[in-house]
Amino acid sequence: MPPDGLIGQALPRVEDERLLRGAGRYVDDIHPEGCLEAAFLRSPFAHARVTNVDLSEAVRAPGVVAAFDGAQAAALAGPLVFDMARIVPEPVRRSVDPLVRVQPMPSLATDRVTFVGQPVAMVVAESRYLAEDALQLIDVEYEDLPVVVDPERALEPDAPLLEPEWEDNVAIAFNFRKGDPDAAFAAAHATVEERFRSHRYMAAPIETRGVVAAVDPFDGRLTVWASSQTPHLLRDFLAGALGYAPDRLRVVAPDVGGGFGMKGSIYPEDLLVPMAARELGRPVKWIEDRAEDLASSTHGREQVHRIALAADADGRILALRDDIVHNAGAFTTLGLVVPYNSLTHLLGPYDIEAVDVRMRVALTNTGVTAPFRGAGRPETVFAVERAMDRLARELGMDPAELRERNMVRPEQMPYATGLVYRDGADQVYDSGDYPGLLRKARELVDAEELLAQSSEERRIGVGYAAYTEGTGVGPFESARVSVEPGGKVIVRYGGASQGQGHRTTLAQIAADALGVRFEDVEVRGGDSGELAQGFGTIASRTLVLAGNAIVEAATEVRERAKRIAAEMLEISPDDLELAEGAFSPKGSPGTKLPLGDVAGFLSPFNPARPKGESADLAAGSIYRPSTVTYAAGVHAVVVAVDVATGMVELLRYAVAHDCGRVVNPTIADGQIAGGVMQGIGGALYEELVYDDAGQLVTGSFLDYLLPTASEAPELRLAHLDVPSPLNPLGVKGLGEGGAIGPPAAIANAVEDALHELGVVVREGPLGPSRVRELIREAVKAGHGKVNTVGS
Amino acid sequence: MAEVDIRLTLNGEERSASVEPRLLLSDFIRHHMRLTGTHVGCEHGVCGACTVIVDGEPQRSCLMFAVQADGASVETIEGVAPNGELGPVQQAFHEAHGMQCGFCTPGFVMSLTALLRNSPDADDDELLDSLSGNLCRCTGYVNIIEAARLARERMNGAA
Numbered sequence A: 001m002p003p004d005g006l007i008g009q010a011l012p013r014v015e016d017e018r019l020l021r022g023a024g025r026y027v028d029d030i031h032p033e034g035c036l037e038a039a040f041l042r043s044p045f046a047h048a049r050v051t052n053v054d055l056s057e058a059v060r061a062p063g064v065v066a067a068f069d070g071a072q073a074a075a076l077a078g079p080l081v082f083d084m085a086r087i088v089p090e091p092v093r094r095s096v097d098p099l100v101r102v103q104p105m106p107s108l109a110t111d112r113v114t115f116v117g118q119p120v121a122m123v124v125a126e127s128r129y130l131a132e133d134a135l136q137l138i139d140v141e142y143e144d145l146p147v148v149v150d151p152e153r154a155l156e157p158d159a160p161l162l163e164p165e166w167e168d169n170v171a172i173a174f175n176f177r178k179g180d181p182d183a184a185f186a187a188a189h190a191t192v193e194e195r196f197r198s199h200r201y202m203a204a205p206i207e208t209r210g211v212v213a214a215v216d217p218f219d220g221r222l223t224v225w226a227s228s229q230t231p232h233l234l235r236d237f238l239a240g241a242l243g244y245a246p247d248r249l250r251v252v253a254p255d256v257g258g259g260f261g262m263k264g265s266i267y268p269e270d271l272l273v274p275m276a277a278r279e280l281g282r283p284v285k286w287i288e289d290r291a292e293d294l295a296s297s298t299h300g301r302e303q304v305h306r307i308a309l310a311a312d313a314d315g316r317i318l319a320l321r322d323d324i325v326h327n328a329g330a331f332t333t334l335g336l337v338v339p340y341n342s343l344t345h346l347l348g349p350y351d352i353e354a355v356d357v358r359m360r361v362a363l364t365n366t367g368v369t370a371p372f373r374g375a376g377r378p379e380t381v382f383a384v385e386r387a388m389d390r391l392a393r394e395l396g397m398d399p400a401e402l403r404e405r406n407m408v409r410p411e412q413m414p415y416a417t418g419l420v421y422r423d424g425a426d427q428v429y430d431s432g433d434y435p436g437l438l439r440k441a442r443e444l445v446d447a448e449e450l451l452a453q454s455s456e457e458r459r460i461g462v463g464y465a466a467y468t469e470g471t472g473v474g475p476f477e478s479a480r481v482s483v484e485p486g487g488k489v490i491v492r493y494g495g496a497s498q499g500q501g502h503r504t505t506l507a508q509i510a511a512d513a514l515g516v517r518f519e520d521v522e523v524r525g526g527d528s529g530e531l532a533q534g535f536g537t538i539a540s541r542t543l544v545l546a547g548n549a550i551v552e553a554a555t556e557v558r559e560r561a562k563r564i565a566a567e568m569l570e571i572s573p574d575d576l577e578l579a580e581g582a583f584s585p586k587g588s589p590g591t592k593l594p595l596g597d598v599a600g601f602l603s604p605f606n607p608a609r610p611k612g613e614s615a616d617l618a619a620g621s622i623y624r625p626s627t628v629t630y631a632a633g634v635h636a637v638v639v640a641v642d643v644a645t646g647m648v649e650l651l652r653y654a655v656a657h658d659c660g661r662v663v664n665p666t667i668a669d670g671q672i673a674g675g676v677m678q679g680i681g682g683a684l685y686e687e688l689v690y691d692d693a694g695q696l697v698t699g700s701f702l703d704y705l706l707p708t709a710s711e712a713p714e715l716r717l718a719h720l721d722v723p724s725p726l727n728p729l730g731v732k733g734l735g736e737g738g739a740i741g742p743p744a745a746i747a748n749a750v751e752d753a754l755h756e757l758g759v760v761v762r763e764g765p766l767g768p769s770r771v772r773e774l775i776r777e778a779v780k781a782g783h784g785k786v787n788t789v790g791s
Numbered sequence B: 001m002a003e004v005d006i007r008l009t010l011n012g013e014e015r016s017a018s019v020e021p022r023l024l025l026s027d028f029i030r031h032h033m034r035l036t037g038t039h040v041g042c043e044h045g046v047c048g049a050c051t052v053i054v055d056g057e058p059q060r061s062c063l064m065f066a067v068q069a070d071g072a073s074v075e076t077i078e079g080v081a082p083n084g085e086l087g088p089v090q091q092a093f094h095e096a097h098g099m100q101c102g103f104c105t106p107g108f109v110m111s112l113t114a115l116l117r118n119s120p121d122a123d124d125d126e127l128l129d130s131l132s133g134n135l136c137r138c139t140g141y142v143n144i145i146e147a148a149r150l151a152r153e154r155m156n157g158a159a
């Protein structure tokens, strides 16, 4: 393990100054000479046959250079085929024998549209204004087809089919069983069964998506700048779809204004804009507008769980059953990822012996759902953690106490759940103290005094949510560390930053592993031109994977430099120390040989350079984790509910978190705070609503409500970090964790506040009108006043 | 479309241009003046990323046409600390880690700069009111609120 020097220090971020001066370089800030701009005509219907697309007037409009329909696009570039989505590791196949059907997505609709916002035609013009003018001149003939929006309805035998050649709308299905759940339910002292729904909301980064593409007129190479989390994956995809050798194609993710999973997907525009640039021989840009983002960028969540728990009289959970329906939207682009995450995070921190889960993923005429911060975990945690509270009430137990009684104990680590993770490895929690996290969260939220202020009109409740999170999924990430002759260290990594502060944290890691000063390290990422191989920043993986790749590469550089320095100083390598970027013989810190001089010594211009050594002081590494490492957290929140208005106020929010060894506490806490706020948004304000005809009702920020500073609660954070034994740095990922707990914790707190009224919370968001409705219904159902349910 | 001549002061410099009447001020600043620090997050007046200071008041540049800025004095993020040290609001965002991706940051800095110039002793409610006009999707606001308080303290100290 590298020394603790810089790791764990709250160093200020190196990326800030540029961004604060307005000198960031986001995709719309890139405007090559002669750049054209694209605009898309999108389907106004959720399901229709496209019988004719007439571009003839649009192409003659002022400033228009070209227009494309689905047939033209299909002739120039392949459809979007998500090969990776088809991969099912053999152990996963053995464990759950999944059905996985992945459809190719046309870049522009050809004969059919299947969701509102699906791109149908593209216009390229001298400016965005002119391109949008021309969209209005395109004539498309549609023939209505029957629409299905609700995923449960989509599974009924007479539901309209999204894919006419399929016999049903099931894109993915699997079952998992362990132990003897039937016997456990039969023998149980208490059981609960409920239907919980995790509603649809989305990442909505403040910077929308965007793509700029330019072909070099001299050598024909294509450069694509995209607001993407995965530039290398996009390069590989584009190389295939456009028929480029990967080395003739460079994808750059410049500064990216937030991603949260949404920018880890590949979209039709990512393909169409480079295609147009190639066809037209001029740079082309497209920047998504907010209406497009809400309708056409990937959404998150939307699962219905029919979940049941069986427990003995002591509150020991004997079995869990869950029948899950997941709404994929109109296409499955990432296959098992989200639904399978829901399975492997269903048991969370709990030790439950008998389990029976069925998952069905339905296609519907709605926008595509894909990973969004948490990616299947918040959905599943909402169901399980709500069920825990129902069970606690049934048993007359304190919900925190019930949780603690069922948690995997630290001495059970490493703990095998009996499931297989998505990467094909047995699911084994590597480390963690779940009861400790719970106690910490409880202590932090310090609910008693607040609860005492509860009144008939303003009812106060407390809620918890506990979760685990497999982080740092493979297959790999790459890094390269090089020492320049001046002593500057350049670290290249295969991921990309969307605000996580990689240039700071990865520099801390590199500086420590190498033995140089933090200021001398420059981190470069998000550019397939900098490093041939890479995977990208998704799934809370960069710190774990790129971090450890950097440690490996830096260690190799350090050892090699030491050997050469020893030759230069004519002493044994064992007698050398490297600190602050210079070697010194042990015991004589006054003598210094800077690392930059060692790099310079290797220069081909140096006649005295050692024979047989390569000319650069650099090393690359590809880090492949054996499997994921398990972060965990417990959230606790106290809410006040105004019974008359239905308004929910968050009085205090506490998070106890385990993300392994922390590299930069300020940045780590910032990640958690941001995730929590996105979860709060989902719990209380944000919902993507479709009407029965498949029209998106929440098509702007006036209807899709993001939380503002006024909604930020008092936030108390604590770390209970248990270093992961699975990687040299001991780190676990943490990008997503914060967003997993809030929907469940807040729903639990609201139900707790209103339990005397008999309210049961089955779905969010818990805006005033829904809360009022819950209260009205409960009162109408005669749950009446006081002490009717539980204690 | 017929173009209209406009003259305005942009970050202290006299500028003139011919623009279409429908050109948004945000597009004029970003694409015609090439000052790309002003960002566009929604183009319908909600996110505040496009905030600039027009004649001393914070304005959403996506809700104004460039022609409406004729004769006005417009200040963008590039004008807050043209060279040398960061301004006090910028410095506070850095120190309090009030930013992650940085896309919303110029908008916040402009809103807050205008507020604290006009009312340096704004109380916490006024601060929060002003901050609530800008959306951030990364930070969860906690550190932005912290940064706003820090900036207020510094600007008061300096006054």
Ligand code: FES
Pocket (backbone or CB within 6 Å): B039, B040, B041, B042, B043, B044, B045, B046, B047, B048, B049, B050, B051, B060, B061, B062, B063
């Ligand atoms: S871009 Fe102007 S308010 Fe969002």
Ligand code: FES
Pocket (backbone or CB within 6 Å): A206, A257, A258, A499, B098, B099, B100, B101, B102, B103, B104, B105, B135, B136, B137, B138, B139
């Ligand atoms: S820092 Fe990313 S939106 Fe605010």
